[in-house]
Amino acid sequence: MKRALIFDSGVGGLSVVRALRAAGADLIVDYLADTAWLPYGERPDEALRVRIPALLAALSAVAAPDIVVLACNTASTLALAETRAVLPVPVVGVVPAVKPAAAASRTGVIGLLATPATVGRAYTDRLIAEHAANMVVLRAGSADLVRCAEEALAGAAPDPGRIRKALEPLLDHPKGAAMDVLVLACTHFPLLRDALSQACPGVALIDSSEAVARRVIAVARPSSASSGLRLGDAFLTQSGTAEAVFRGEGFRAARAVLPDHPFTVEPLQGV
Numbered sequence: 001m002k003r004a005l006i007f008d009s010g011v012g013g014l015s016v017v018r019a020l021r022a023a024g025a026d027l028i029v030d031y032l033a034d035t036a037w038l039p040y041g042e043r044p045d046e047a048l049r050v051r052i053p054a055l056l057a058a059l060s061a062v063a064a065p066d067i068v069v070l071a072c073n074t075a076s077t078l079a080l081a082e083t084r085a086v087l088p089v090p091v092v093g094v095v096p097a098v099k100p101a102a103a104a105s106r107t108g109v110i111g112l113l114a115t116p117a118t119v120g121r122a123y124t125d126r127l128i129a130e131h132a133a134n135m136v137v138l139r140a141g142s143a144d145l146v147r148c149a150e151e152a153l154a155g156a157a158p159d160p161g162r163i164r165k166a167l168e169p170l171l172d173h174p175k176g177a178a179m180d181v182l183v184l185a186c187t188h189f190p191l192l193r194d195a196l197s198q199a200c201p202g203v204a205l206i207d208s209s210e211a212v213a214r215r216v217i218a219v220a221r222p223s224s225a226s227s228g229l230r231l232g233d234a235f236l237t238q239s240g241t242a243e244a245v246f247r248g249e250g251f252r253a254a255r256a257v258l259p260d261h262p263f264t265v266e267p268l269q270g271v
């Protein structure tokens, strides 16, 4: 069976893992979460551009994936090319779902909810210019929502006040009342879908996870044995509550590795 390595700063990539499972992908999935550097949306671009490819190269040398998924908009809109340059396998990125959002909007007003880094990226500007040039695109960046999603998966009910606060730049914008589609442009945010839906009723929430799952299957071409998704190991760059989250999700083990740069990885004891 082929192996996919899913990468995110934290638990956000689980939204992609769940989409892969729903799509019936015949893959073994390992996961690398750079929890020591979470949230990425507050880290300097230059540092991330060096760290992300280095982390993935170090872990890939041990985990031997057939495909790597940058299940993080903040990383993909910044370091997709750099990561592809150092890995010998295909790398699939996750970028804001602006195109389907623009196609779904009837009012011509769409929202983009992402990390503070992703909302301001040139990559995001290009996506909007290409697919939503004739629309009003309202943008909001929140690192707190990333923390909120981490806490929610660890068992804490999302606080409606924090959710509302993150959506404020959109909902309180003069054109906010006309917004009918909201792009969840951070992989953590689909994990808060219910709370976000309650905070903006009537607004369609769109994310990239299903499209990414389809793309991963198309690129990885898993065998047709049809045994479905199997979860392997979750690796974290720092111990913490996320370890229990990954175990609860069904990963075989969750362990802290790669604490510093240059990274060292203990050999695995085979899945």
Ligand code: DGL
Residues within 6 Å of the ligand: 008, 009, 010, 012, 013, 038, 039, 040, 041, 042, 071, 072, 073, 074, 075, 115, 118, 143, 146, 185, 186, 187, 188
């Ligand atoms: N899940 C990530 C994304 O899709 C980033 C979260 C963070 O800021 O660490 O953008």
